[in-house]
Amino acid sequence: MRKSLQIAAAVLFACLAFSAPAHADYRFCNKTSYVLDGAIAVEAGAAATSSGWLRVQPGECGVMLEGDIVEQKYYVYARTIDAHLGSVKYFSGNERFCIVEDEFAVEGREQCAMRGYDSADFLQVATKPGKEWTTTFSEASDYTGEQARIAGAQRLLKDIGFPLTRIDGIAARNTLRAVEAFQRSVNAPVTGRIDEALIGRLVERALAEHEKVGLSFCNKTEELVWAAVGYLDSGDDMSSGWIRIEPGTCRKSIKGKLSGDTYFAYAEAIDETGAVARRNGEPMIWGGTENFCTKATRFEIRGRDRCASRGFDQRGFMRIDTGGAARLSVDLD
Secondary structure, eight states, X not given: OEEEEEOTTSSEEEEEXXXXXXXXXXXXXXXXXXXXXXXXXXXXXTEEEEEEEEEEOTTOEEEEEESOBOSSEEEEEEEEXXXXXXXXXXXXXSEEEEEOSSSEEEEOSSXXXXXXXXXXXXEEEOOOSBSEEEEEEEETTOOOHHHHHHHHHHHHHHHTTOOOOOOSSOXXXXXXXXXXXXXXXXXXXXXXXXXXXXXXXXXXXXXXXXXXXXXXXXXXXXXXXXXEEEEEETTEEEEEEEEEEOTTOEEEEEOSSOOOSEEEEEEEEEOTTSSBOEETTEXXXXXXXXXXXXXXXXXXXXXXXXXXXXXXXXXXXXXXXXXXXXXXEEEEO
């Protein structure tokens, strides 16, 4: 039995497959060209639990949840990792559950922000009771597992600056040459082999490279801060958020070298009740006069006009001039 559906919120698709009885597991399989972090939520009556993260390389599968598939509701969520350039891509639906950035298991799905959690919109999966269920994340290219692994290597090589023009899942000569050049650059055996070890090394390199560039927010307050960023993408205004920033920490909002001269930002501090925190009687909000669209949960919105008529909120963002820098940090204090 096999079902498939398109996820409109991202470039990802999902194939939901019921496999023959084997291990008692709920598995995630990745047939995209991205490395994914996945989470799952389970609801039985009034009790709900969400947990994550499971990292799944292109072309690989992993156990997301151990145990039989029983009569309860299952929900899934996945996102691309920070090693990839560009905006984060999501596999999501419209069922909100609590999450955090690090490994987590959260009881309940209500009042996430008031309890100090982030939230994400999960997709409900129509499972059937049995021993095993697999959710497969895939792209429009409909890669096989092997093609996804090759496409994943191509994308990561491109993310760290190798001049590959196509991400197609085909191990042609230019791809193999790039793999060998990368292996030489990290003093690894030059085999040209595209496997799990290569993907792992590429992820490490990409994460290290991206630390040197991009736009970060640093929370210098004693309150939890949520931030959003506005920028120009292929000629269109974009807004993206929310970014959860713990006190005394920094979080990346734009990955890769800053290509624009101007970006925009909005942030607000939240107190223990979930309301905007106040300092000396004034709300702790960092904003300005440049209006962008937002919404209550995670978002990536194209265009900054007609926010209300499109079902979005609107907030005033502050302008950030980069001065031509490849990396910039914005202090929220």
